[in-house]
Amino acid sequence: MHECGPDKPFLVGPMGSGKSTVGRALAHRLGVELVDLDAVIAERAGCAIPEIFAAEGEAGFRDREQAALEEVVARPGPLVVATGGGVVLREANRRTMAANGTVVYLRADVETLLERTAGDANRPLLQVDDPRAKLEALQAEREPLYRQAHLIVDTPGRTAQEVAEEILARLDSADPGAVD
């Protein structure tokens, strides 16, 4: 991996971009553990993500998310970290990730995100009448933050395996490539 920092790739991007799925494939190929931040949050809380949102609101969830990220980066050794789509909202989180590894933005258009998240009740922010409008609004707010990543990888039309292979190749190269 390159000089962006220590050896933890952080996958960021919107809900349905494939962070959890690509993270598993990437960790497998690297022979390291995958840490899915949402799983850490749920484990520490002792309940599922929708229950945290229901009990504590989004603000409570964001506090738990930041605490989980800080806990994970303190772990020694290489890891792949699949984050949740809103991790980039806090500047502290963006700094923490950039200081501890390579931040990889998994990019996808809203149509693809909608297809990949359809029928999944595990994402409280999408339990609304018009999930397309919600994904569009979130993307408008967050895209400038995702674009601060070290690498941007397009995911539509490619399998999670193929996306993981591209990340591997670009992590290995001396120049991770210009972000556009």
Ligand SMILES: Nc1ncnc2c1ncn2[C@@H]1O[C@H](COP(=O)(O)OP(=O)(O)O)[C@@H](O)[C@H]1O
């Ligand atoms: N590159 C891909 N091509 C097709 N389907 C994908 C791809 N990446 C993820 N998926 C599927 O999309 C859904 C959401 O993926 P997930 O990894 O949970 O996204 P995220 O963690 O970014 O919200 C899952 O059903 C997963 O199998």
Ligand SMILES: O=C(O)C1=C[C@@H](OP(=O)(O)O)[C@@H](O)[C@H](O)C1
């Ligand atoms: O975009 C978001 O704000 C969220 C994304 C979710 O993770 P995924 O991006 O893995 O779905 C999860 O952290 C929570 O529901 C909030």
Ligand SMILES: [Mg+2]
């Ligand atoms: Mg996920």
